[in-house]
Amino acid sequence: MPFAIEQYLKTRAQAVEDVLNRLLPANLQSPPPIAEAMRYSLLAGGKRIRPILCLATVETLGTDWQSALPAACSIEMIHTYSLIHDDLPAMDNDDYRRGKLTNHKVFGDAIAILAGDGLLTYAFQILSEHAADGMERSMLAIIRELSRASGVQGMIGGQVADIRAEGRKGSKETLEYIHKHKTGDLLTASVRIGAIFAGAAPHELSALTSYADKLGLAFQIQDDILDVVGDQAKLGKQTGVDATLEKMTYPAVYGLQESIRKVRVLTEESFASLAQLPYDTTILRAIADFLVHRES
């Protein structure tokens, strides 16, 4: 019987939703409307791919996935803050995200900036508050992992390179830098944080990192492809945006067919990395398979 991936993703996304809602409650003591603004974007749905990748890795390595929910949710907070700031008029100037008005369109630029800052800061607060006894060293490693992946040598660096590349004729190296760092680093960190949480051995961490690196790049190329051929209604956002902004994308640089081929090759490579692990990797395979075949 094939693994019921859609059911799996649905139940895990719901668990993430519940814990996000509990970690950042509507009645959080703070001056209005900052908690509301943070919740507006944090609880706007989304596929919760990053926390689910973290939880799936924990489960694959035989550790209770529910105990990793706060750590997994901290990754989603980082992801959400980056979307809020990316959407700002000073950056990509987007009005819609996941079919809803963007944060600054609802709360204004000042609150949107602060809501992003707040989520970024809260991610590290949550991690520092959820280290079980004896887990202090692992939790510090997780904080190191998340800060490096989301910092100027990771996600922020990718965003800087992306902004600089707009409207220019960039190299393939620039395209790869942007994809690796803007999206890839946080996806890889999601898997690595799960592995560190579950106490993975170095060679296991290494195989899982390779799986995540390949999957992350495949995921981003698929994202580029969907911007060209995707269904606007299913995606919940405008398509053709990258071309309008003259963004560097895989289809723009390599063509559509070659991009589709790259996704397939990377997916196979990610499966090969999983095959090195002495565990049942059904879930991680199924997630990869789902992500590269998604239509939204």
Add this chain to the structure above:
Amino acid sequence: MPFAIEQYLKTRAQAVEDVLNRLLPANLQSPPPIAEAMRYSLLAGGKRIRPILCLATVETLGTDWQSALPAACSIEMIHTYSLIHDDLPAMDNDDYRRGKLTNHKVFGDAIAILAGDGLLTYAFQILSEHAADGMERSMLAIIRELSRASGVQGMIGGQVADIRAEGRKGSKETLEYIHKHKTGDLLTASVRIGAIFAGAAPHELSALTSYADKLGLAFQIQDDILDVVGDQAKLGKQTGVDATLEKMTYPAVYGLQESIRKVRVLTEESFASLAQLPYDTTILRAIADFLVHRES
């Protein structure tokens, strides 16, 4: 012989400067101009009050202050990011800071937002990378302290309340909320982080927290007073700005004389808290004394 506070502050500020410069070198591998933008604001001088308060607390409790330099510098990174974001056109829209053009005036709004995000993230990275063996539990407590003090229930919350209060007739409670959180929380955290680093006992942490709370409020009222009576050249920034923006300040709410009296009372109270400690608190007294008598 009186304690040579100016000499002390100068040498400690230089030590902070050196370590900031080493932690965030000009050749940090990252896409231009993000490292340059972060360094522009981080190394723009300033009194380095927060890291120095941290180091002075460590020294007062008998621990090697130099070992606390990375932790102290992480506080300055948080402070600097908050200034960059506060200065943005969407927030206070300031063109000058410490006598230099603000970050977004030099690098543009997008890079300024990302430079702030980068410094905020880097602060936690630095902490997670500098836990000596056996210090893991303390370092997690320090990360907890810094994230809480700078988050939506701390500094960011104060900034939200400040933005909301502009141009309105606010209550004394609002004024106190803004002062306590926007500036006070990070100053108090600076002392508490030093205390946690040095392994302070609970009652010592409590006395030091009280010292820092009083000093923080006195410092902020003094800041408000200088905006009314200060010398623009000495301050390196425009005075009278608060009144123009109809910001809530102590002189505006309580009058100048009562504000000056409050600073004196709070300073005495901060000294009384120090007197509860079984240590030579000369340095912490001298810092408080210096800060409330400063002209810039």
